[in-house]
Amino acid sequence: MLRYIFAIALATILSCCSGGRYSAEIEYVLELAGDNRTELETVLNHYSTNKDDSMKLRAAEFLIINMPGKYTEEYDAPWEDVAAALYRWYDIKDKDSLLHSHGIGKPHIKEDVKHISAKYLIDNIDRSFDSWDKAPWKEQIDFETFCEEILPYRIGHEPLENWRQKATMTFSDLQKFFDTNPDITIAEACSMVNRLLPRFTWVTYPVPPMNYSMCMATPRGTCDEMCALAMFAMRALAIPVTRDFTPAWPNSTGGHAWNSVYIGDGKHTSFMGTEYAPGEEHLGTRLKKAKVYRDDFASTTDVSDEYNDCRYSASVPVDKSYGNSEIHLLSAGKRATTSVAITNAENDTARFRNIGKDILYAPAVLINGQYNIVGHPFMMEASGRINVLSGNNGYELLEIKDIGFEQSMLFRMQGGVFEGADNADFSDRKVLYTITDIPTAAFSRVRIPDCNKYRYVRYVAPNGANGNVAEIMFYDDAGHKLSGQCIGTAGSWYNSGSTCDKVFDGDVYTAFDAPQGYGDYAWAGLDLGHKSTIAEISYHPRIEDCRPVEGRTYEIFGLINGSHELIGRFKAHGQSIEASLPGNTPLYIRDTVRDMESYRYFIIRNGKQIWL
Template identity: 30%
Template sequence: MNLRFLFFLLVILISACSTKPSRLELALQKAGKNRTELEKVINKYSEDPIDSLKRRSVIFLIENMDGYFSYEGKSMSDYKNYFKCLRHSNQTPETILDSISNLYGFFDLNKSKKLYDLETVDSTFLVENIELAFTAWKNFPWSKNYSFGEFCEYILPYRVENESLSDWRKLLYNEYYPMVKSLKSKDPIEVAMILRDSAISRNGVPRFTMTRPANYPSLDVLTSRSLAGTCDDLAQFSMALFRTFGIVCSKDFIPLQGAENFGHSWVFLKNHKQEFFHTDFFDPIIYITETVGNRTIMKTKVYRRKFSKNWEDIEMLKNELDFIPSEFQEGGLRFEDVTPLYSNNLTDLNMTNKDLYEKISFSQSKIAFLCAPAWLDWKPIAWTKIDEDGNASFKNIDAGSLLRVAQMDGETLKFISAPFFIHKQNRSKIFFNGIGEKENISLYSKFNLDRDRWAQDRIIGGIIEAANNRTFEKADTLYIFKKRPFRLSTEVICNSSPNKYKYIRYKGAPGTHCNIAEIAFFSNDKRLSGKVIGQPGSWNNNESFNYTAAMDGSTLTAYDFNQPDGGWVGLELSEKSEITKVQLTPRNYDNYIKPDNDYELFVDSPHGWKSFGRKKARADSLVFQNVPYNALLYLKNHTYGRDERVFYIENGIQVFK
């Protein structure tokens, strides 16, 4: 045996010993006792060459299965009833959830058992899923133009998030096949529209609500058939339905919306021409263009959920970081960037040393995170590798939302830039560093009031009328509201002198349902009292929306007349009086400053939020003095309420970002 042969043999032995296990082998090792079940499926599709694609598909599933799991337990089963009740009850989601909580106790995810797919999925389940998925892909004419890669990512998967597993393919196939069996169309969108319309005719118009049991996982497909819940809950059913019939689809999502503290998701679909469509809240399926398709939502990033892991990204983050933020940990790093498809203000963000507090520290890592605000916190929504010159470049950003850059310092984020946003037109970076002058500020809300605009606008055209007969014949008009109110309590002067009146009312403008939360009448600063009168009738015959709600002393209740026109509410006074002032509160989402509530103002700093002071409101506004100019601010209500959002002051006005 010569030396060259010995050397060659030694190289082979060393290479064999140092070769890393394949992704498949690593997954099978993690499966433990369940390895046998998974290998059964691999072996089943290894016997006949005709099954080569099915063998590749099961390997794809197993390689990417690690990190998927579901929950099992009594609490999980009990609280499915909440979503079913949403469909069949006219009560508010909050009332339904309270009833479920009184019956079963509060939902506690910690009492549920976590079931990892690798350790629990059996061969029968996987084989049935693969067979039904292939049948749909190969047999339906509208599915044949999809590639094998698209099939694996967007038709084959048996789950989307951490929902409980079920035999949804078989059930939905049997239920909806009669609607499509005779179709010869090659357009999957046409088929999806038929399926969508059929689902709504069976289950009713979707009922959307953000009210949900705290920490309840993703909704399982069979429960999601009720078409009630959050955007994620509604997407769960529509994805399952479309995939059952071989239509490529998945969930596109915004991790955090600008000016909001939460994200949003919807379902994308792809047709035979490689064009993209979407359905939001299971609404009609429409083509994604520059004017629709969630383009107008404030956002920085849009991602598309995949079944497979982002293997290269995972490897890079593991090599660079000792601790990876939960948003980018291996189990959840399964998405691709589709921001350009939904962006009206697409740009790249380049952060150089002059944009940062200090030069980037490579001793921590070479990874920088782009963060967005959520309540009193910042969440990573994108990451990049820092170049050798210390610059951080983030590709495909939708400009306009509030951001800041951070690095990991152990297990916490260390901010390396002040908050900023990218100007939509000139693409400059506008920073909020809070350095220099001080200013006195007046605050009227703790959250963006854009959602209240419709109710505020319904005040415009409203009339204050006074008369001396209950029918308001020949009534005098004392005031017409011509502007949108901007605060909780708007006072207007309407001096009726020298006339005195027995009857006084607020009459809603045409088309407004007389929506109003509170109305009060004054004579020389004395609040007038008397018998509450008004036009009976309330939306959906809900008595809590009757005219008396506008004079019950609560700004959380409102008059909502059951007709667009003709609603009014007022007082029959005990004696004739002059009317000198009216105080009005529009219908609202309870985000105005409220008297007697306890508030705390926070100011941003390089190290996070710092308290600037705490005070109780004496009216519907708060004044803080000597606040840092050009600072990012946050107002917390310690009394109650959850909606709060970062803001800054521009020309004396709160701007929520």
């Protein structure tokens, strides 16, 4: 995901010269175009004949100069067949047969520079300027921002279409509203459009690049597709919107993308396309991250300093052998290590600006495709202090009660719904609360604004989640925990005993796991016996039991000198492990019986186990 592409400054773009000669930048692209050269020249000539089109000519030059590397990725099969085949991608073992049954082969790549038409580019440029000229906020948008965040004819690698015309027609009522309300702000306009976009179903399977029509017809995809739809709709209405992203979450190979809208005076405000308005909290602002980058048409730029939690700087020593080399900053998780930034070392020191806090990092060099750590790992603390984990603080005695296995079931509550009803069959159900984000491996407690009283309450898990939830507690408006008779989907996964009553047993290490064939929208709830106000709900997701097992041997490793070294083997007594371990060192634990390891590193701080 991470790319370091440097922008070609607009100021250096030279217009077509008289006598049919072009600037070196444009001539380079025209040569790449081959037989499609005449199409690109048609665009340039179209805007060269009238001096009133000088701005449009500059816009055309901008698009053409930055066209190399842009392409369409598409299948021969109709989109509905592609979408249908991908709907249960991870549930089908024989993927080749799945693709064959829908007539889907391999995607085709069509480079824009060799295939784009003059008609398409001219129409895109004209419509972009038309919408910009009409926008009440036109004077707040400089030409560079216009070129990067309104003008581009594509978002990613989607099949090209006349998306500006379609989106303008779809939101023509909003366009009229904007025309008659000159005081509306860019952020307000962005919020209005975002509220009208279809709600997306998040998926984790690979989704082909989708254009505007595909996103509107099939609102199912990853954060990238959600961002794309917002950009299509808003750019068509001259709302300058782009895509921000973090290359990878800490300790993960996966990153996340969201949108950012330009609000004037050189400032952007982030939001999540199809979900959250500008200024509202979303995953990109709530979760900790190492760096943030912005994808524009001409470049990918570092915008970490626009996010409050990414304004820290660190100067760290590196191995003298690489004292003046290109140094990568690794987000050094136990499960995944990802390069999130690059700098040039000077005098055996690497300085990284605008990085996130409370994340484990390590300086490294890239040699033959492999990262070699060339300095001590370090933590950037919220105070701005750099905690270099050099492992030179001696040994400390630690009581370990948590092995730190990966909690892979948390996502199964995202999209789950709490409902209240007066009828036992929930035919009159009302939604009390919807879990929109993946919860943490802890209790979450939420206020319920609904003041009505209900006899029956329940949690309905999302499709495919098998009803997974560990604990639920309902509270009345006096703060009293409500009790009642357990009701819900009967049975358990292969008669494991993980029935719906486990949701109310007070033990976070037991959970409801619905029987095979009943995993979609399985539910667990209570018959309260009388009507009661539901003022608060507390819930805990299904988790992996991370407690040590009596008598079992565990191995503990440390990240020392860039590699994992065995510290020792220790036997659990009761549900804890007592071990003497090196301080100021990233550590992890291996269960020798289950052959499972800690999901994250931990360190010892003030005699306690602190997970990184």
